[in-house]
Every structure is written in C-alpha cells, then in structure tokens.
Amino acid sequence: MGPRTITASSKYDFVKVKVWLGDHAEHYYVFSRFLLSQMLTVTKIPNHAAIRIALELKKLLVDNSLLDVSQSDLEANMFKLMEQRGYGEEYANRYKMMTRFHHQRVPLIILLCGTACVGKSTIATQISQRLNLPNVMQTDVVYELLRTSTDAPLASTPVWARDFSSAEELITEFCRECRIVRKGLAGDLKKAVKDGKPIIIEGMHIDPNIYLMADENKTPDESRTHLENVLVSSEEGTPTANNANNVDYLEAIGLAGSVIEISNEGESVKGSEEVKSTSVSKEKCGPGPIIIPLVLKMAEFDHNALLEEWFSTFAFNDKLVQDKDKLASNLKIIQDYLCSFNSKGLKVLNLSTNTFNPTLDWLHGYLLERIEQGISPKSNENSRQLQEN
Numbered sequence: 499m500g501p502r503t504i505t506a507s508s509k510y511d512f513v514k515v516k517v518w519l520g521d522h523a524e525h526y527y528v529f530s531r532f533l534l535s536q537m538l539t540v541t542k543i544p545n546h547a548a549i550r551i552a553l554e555l556k557k558l559l560v561d562n563s564l565l566d567v568s569q570s571d572l573e574a575n576m577f578k579l580m581e582q583r584g585y586g587e588e589y590a591n592r593y594k595m596m597t598r599f600h601h602q603r604v605p606l607i608i609l610l611c612g613t614a615c616v617g618k619s620t621i622a623t624q625i626s627q628r629l630n631l632p633n634v635m636q637t638d639v640v641y642e643l644l645r646t647s648t649d650a651p652l653a654s655t656p657v658w659a660r661d662f663s664s665a666e667e668l669i670t671e672f673c674r675e676c677r678i679v680r681k682g683l684a685g686d687l688k689k690a691v692k693d694g695k696p697i698i699i700e701g702m703h704i705d706p707n708i709y710l711m712a713d714e715n716k717t718p719d720e721s722r723t724h725l726e727n728v729l730v731s732s733e734e735g736t737p738t739a740n741n742a743n744n745v746d747y748l749e750a751i752g753l754a755g756s757v758i759e760i761s762n763e764g765e766s767v768k769g770s771e772e773v774k775s776t777s778v779s780k781e782k783c784g785p786g787p788i789i790i791p792l793v794l795k796m797a798e799f800d801h802n803a804l805l806e807e808w809f810s811t812f813a814f815n816d817k818l819v820q821d822k823d824k825l826a827s828n829l830k831i832i833q834d835y836l837c838s839f840n841s842k843g844l845k846v847l848n849l850s851t852n853t854f855n856p857t858l859d860w861l862h863g864y865l866l867e868r869i870e871q872g873i874s875p876k877s878n879e880n881s882r883q884l885q886e887n
Contacts, residue, residue, distance in 0.1 A: 510556045516566050529572070531556045536630045541592035542862060543585050551579050595870050603694025604873055605787035606631070607687065608865070611704035611836055612794035613658070613829045615804035617849050621794060621861070622700040628862050633690075637701025640682045641675070650678050658828040665831045672832055676705035691787050702832075706839040709791050788872035790845075790865060793836045797850035805829070 515529035531552035538548035555576050559567060577590045599606075608625065610618050622634050645652040653660070657675055662668040683699065690697040796804065809822045840846045845864075849857055 513560045518568050541589045605691045606696035607789050608698045609791040610700035613833045616794045616796040618700040631696045634698045637703035644682045676703045679703040793846045
C-alpha cells in the first residue's frame with residue numbers, strides 16, 4: 499500500500515459539522531473526512547474505499563442538515579454506509595475496538611528486529627501508515643547518536659563487519675551493543691508508556707533476550723510483567739522488583755485528539771486539566787503496555803540478492819566491501835540468533851518478494867488481534883491485580 503492520497507476537496511468540505519461527545523454533550527470536534535478515512539483504513543478497509551465512505555458520510559450529514567450530530571449517531575450512519583459497501587460487523591467491531599484503544603491511551607510498543615536487508619524499514623513504514631502510528635524510531639540512528647555524541651563504547655564499523663574468532667564472540671559483542679542502544683532508548687520508551695503514545699522501534703540493535711523472559715517456566719502474565727519492567731527500567735540489566743508498582747502505566751485521558759469543551763457560560767475552551775484529572779482517577783487501573791516484538795526474516799534467495807546489491811554500494815571508511823562472504827556469514831549468525839527466540843514465543847515473520855503483500859495483510863490483522871487482547875477485560879483485570887500487589 500503506497501502513501502495515502504485524498505481526493506480533491508468538494509463543496510462539502512466548506513461546511514463545518516460538529517460532532518458532540520460525552521453523555522452531556524460537553525465536548526465536540528469538527529468532522530474531518532481525511533482523519534475518518536485514516537481511522538477506517540486501520541480497520542483493514544482499503545484506502546480507496548475508506549476515502550469514499552468518509553466522503554459519502556459527509557454528504558449524508560450536510561444534505562440532511564445534520565450539522566450538529568452526536569458521536570453515536572455519526573457512527574450509526576457510518577456503519578450503515580460501511581455495510582452497504584460490504585464492510586459489515588467485523589469492520590465496525592474493529593473500529594469500536596481501536597476507538598477504545600486510542601481513548602484509553604494504551605501504550606503500544608512494536609519492536610521490529612532483524613539483520614540488514616530483511617525489510618525492517620519497509621514493514622515499519624507500511625505498518626505506520628496502515629495503523630496510523632506516526633512515531634517510528636530507528637536503532638541505527640540511536641546507535642550513531644550515541645557513538646558520536648557520548649562516550650558510549652561503540653565502534654564506527656558495524657559489528658557484523660568486524661573480525662571475530664567465533665560465532666559466540668560475535669553474538670556476545672552484538673548483545674553488548676544492543677544493551678547500550680536499549681539504554682539510549684530508555685527515555686523514549688518511558689515517555690511512550692507514561693503518555694500512552696504508540697511507538698514503533700525498528701533496527702538491527704534489538705536483542706530479544708532483553709525483552710523476553712528467559713525462564714520458559716514462567717506464566718504468560720509473569721513474562722508480560724517482566725517485559726513491561728525491562729522496557730521502563732532506566733538502568734541497564736535487571737529491573738528492580740518494585741518497578742511495576744512505581745510506573746504510572748497510563749496518564750489516561752478520556753478523549754483523544756483536539757477536543758473542545760463548552761463551559762457553563764457557553765464559551766469554548768480547550769480540554770482542561772480538570773477533565774484530565776477526572777479521567778485519570780477513573781482510568782488509573784487501565785491496561786498495561788502492549789508490547790509486540792517481531793523478528794523479520796527474508797527468504798534466502800531474495801535476501802542474498804538484496805545483500806549482493808547492497809554490498810556493491812556499501813562502504814566502510816570510504817572503502818568498498820571486499821570479503822562479502824564473511825559479512826554475509828556474520829549476518830547469518832546474528833539472524834540465526836534472533837530467530838532462535840521463536841521457541842520462547844517471539845513471532846518470526848518470514849518475508850519474500852512474491853508474498854510480501856499477503857504477509858503485510860496478515861501482519862496488519864495480527865497487530866489488531868494483539869491490540870484487542872491488550873485492552874480486553876481480562877487484560878485490564880491482570881493489570882489491576884499487578885498494581886494492587
């Protein structure tokens with residue numbers, strides 16, 4: 499799926515529709531068919547159909563003089579239009595689920611790891627567009643910033659381009675660098691958890707061992723708690739035992755986006771701290787962070803072809819690569835290490851040029867399933883028990 503485009507503006511875009519929120523209609527936002535089409539695309543409705551549905555909804559509201567409409571009425575009309583185009587209950591349920599996800603400000607962290615030329619940046623870009631998650635971080639950028647602006651012990655030559663006496667030595671050095679990069683990411687990760695803002699982190703310097711429970715005998719809930727602790731821990735190594743209790747998982751806000759509140763005097767003011775603090779008290783025990791780590795692996799034939807092309811243009815210290823076989827071997831050692839975590843529950847995504855789009859569609863659905871699991875009542879109960887204990 500390429501970059502989103504929106505059709506040229508129509509006469510309907512010059513008419514403002516207020517959509518009222520809340521039980522007492524104290525907040526409203528101005529209807530935007532562009533933003534609505536983005537939200538519909540998240541539910542797996544194709545982009546062209548989402549744009550069409552958004553325009554039809556705006557036409558329906560304007561032609562029927564529904565310029566002040568409640569959120570529930572707007573959605574009821576939208577769901578009818580969706581159903582007419584073949585996007586029925588399944589898509590409506592996804593829309594409602596993602597609306598809850600955004601309103602609850604549930605922290606979402608997607609980790610995409612893998613070696614060179616396996617599609618990390620491409621997948622990150624596509625998922626960012628499909629799920630409307632604009633915050634994407636690259637570990638390569640973090641690595642370079644740490645290497646050039648701090649005293650972190652990081653080399654200018656990539657780990658996979660250096661000489662090692664054994665595969666174990668290579669992996670040991672790779673894991674060491676990953677820990678340094680994770681420490682560099684600590685501030686962004688803590689902020690994402692605190693503010694409830696989704697983030698996608700992609701790159702080679704992600705060691706699954708940092709994010710997964712090493713003890714296979716742990717229950718899924720215990721593993722998830724460990725994962726949350728590691729992500730928000732500011733210290734390198736094992737997090738403190740009370741970390742889960744100290745972290746405010748959600749700075750919950752009742753309404754997402756730029757919402758306008760109507761005061762008693764009839765004047766419009768931006769969402770106030772009073773509204774925010776009330777929501778915090780209600781949502782304090784909401785769901786914890788949703789962490790989705792993925793390893794990307796490219797089919798061998800495709801990967802070798804991509805590496806060959808990449809090596810031909812890649813240079814270290816202004817010198818072109820010479821021993822391509824050694825570099826490819828080092829990359830394979832690291833990739834095998836990453837894929838070994840498949841047995842510990844980490845999802846390995848196999849990519850190829852022939853099946854890329856179907857795989858992307860599958861991943862879109864998989865991420866929606868994981869998000870739904872993360873905000874389910876059972877997940878909420880687990881989070882409440884965690885914070886009470």
